[in-house]
Amino acid sequence: MIEINNIAKSFGDKDVLMGISCKLRQGETNLIIGGSGTGKSVLLKCIIGLVRPDAGEVLYNGRSFYGSDKEAQQAIRREMGVLFQGGALFDSQTVHQNVQFPLDMLTSQSAEEKRERVEFCLQRVGLEGTGKLMPSEISGGMKKRVAIARAIVMNPKYLFCDEPNSGLDPLTGVKIDELIREITDEYQITTLVITHDMNSVMEIGDNVIFLQKGKKLWEGDKDSIMHSDVTELNEFVFSNKLLRDMRE
Numbered sequence: 001m002i003e004i005n006n007i008a009k010s011f012g013d014k015d016v017l018m019g020i021s022c023k024l025r026q027g028e029t030n031l032i033i034g035g036s037g038t039g040k041s042v043l044l045k046c047i048i049g050l051v052r053p054d055a056g057e058v059l060y061n062g063r064s065f066y067g068s069d070k071e072a073q074q075a076i077r078r079e080m081g082v083l084f085q086g087g088a089l090f091d092s093q094t095v096h097q098n099v100q101f102p103l104d105m106l107t108s109q110s111a112e113e114k115r116e117r118v119e120f121c122l123q124r125v126g127l128e129g130t131g132k133l134m135p136s137e138i139s140g141g142m143k144k145r146v147a148i149a150r151a152i153v154m155n156p157k158y159l160f161c162d163e164p165n166s167g168l169d170p171l172t173g174v175k176i177d178e179l180i181r182e183i184t185d186e187y188q189i190t191t192l193v194i195t196h197d198m199n200s201v202m203e204i205g206d207n208v209i210f211l212q213k214g215k216k217l218w219e220g221d222k223d224s225i226m227h228s229d230v231t232e233l234n235e236f237v238f239s240n241k242l243l244r245d246m247r248e
């Protein structure tokens with residue numbers, strides 16, 4: 001479990017996050033949703049330690065991230081898998097090399113151990129046999145799968161995905177969501193996904209946190225989101241015509 005307690009962050013005189021608290025449970029896909037510029041990415045960066053919050057705390061299974069020394073923070077970081085927006089693959093490296101990268105950086109495994117682990121992860125995301133291809137030779141959906149394989153190669157306890165299906169067609173997006181959900185469940189990972197895609201919310205939203213202008217306005221599961229009485233959330237959710245039609 002990840003506990004986020006009262007995170008606040010300002011840039012200059014701009015308050016971007018104003019006291020965000022929530023609990024992200026193990027084995028569940030936790031989603032942060034909200035319109036553009038509401039602070040989702042900054043919150044993610046505060047959670048994973050890329051941006052230091054001005055106030056607040058993040059606890060990883062009870063271990064305080066910001067209260068820890070560099071070594072302990074590094075140990076927590078090793079338990080994180082991160083799927084950055086856009087996938088962020090290295091274009092000059094093969095699919096296999098991309099997935100192997102964290103093993104090269106963070107472990108002293110033998111070449112054979114690494115090869116086996118990479119092949120296992122590629123097979124797990126449905127990409128067996130593609131290791132020799134270059135990123136330029138595969139589709140957008142496959143690139144996301146490679147990025148997911150790389151994010152899980154270190155066997156993370158915590159998985160963070162920033163807009164995992166941005167730029168994908170809806171069907172491919174759903175498949176990526178399903179893969180994230182399956183992996184979360186299978187390996188009992190604590191997963192956090194940032195999205196503004198209502199499809200994702202309805203598919204994989206075990207726990208959904210709605211941000212608006214740096215504040216948490218609502219939290220609940222995908223089944224209760226359709227019946228909330230928070231005006232701002234309703235405006236966000238029902239800007240999607242299909243959901244509006246479903247409600248009527």
Ligand SMILES: Nc1ncnc2c1ncn2[C@@H]1O[C@H](COP(=O)(O)OP(=O)(O)OP(=O)(O)O)[C@@H](O)[C@H]1O
Pocket residue numbers: 011016034035036037038039040041042043196
């Ligand atoms: N390093 C920074 N310096 C100054 N302002 C920043 C910085 N990072 C983010 N911001 C500001 O913080 C606000 C929230 O940004 P953030 O990227 O978290 O939004 P978001 O909800 O993720 O939006 P989107 O869905 O468009 O990605 C924005 O107004 C942004 O300009």
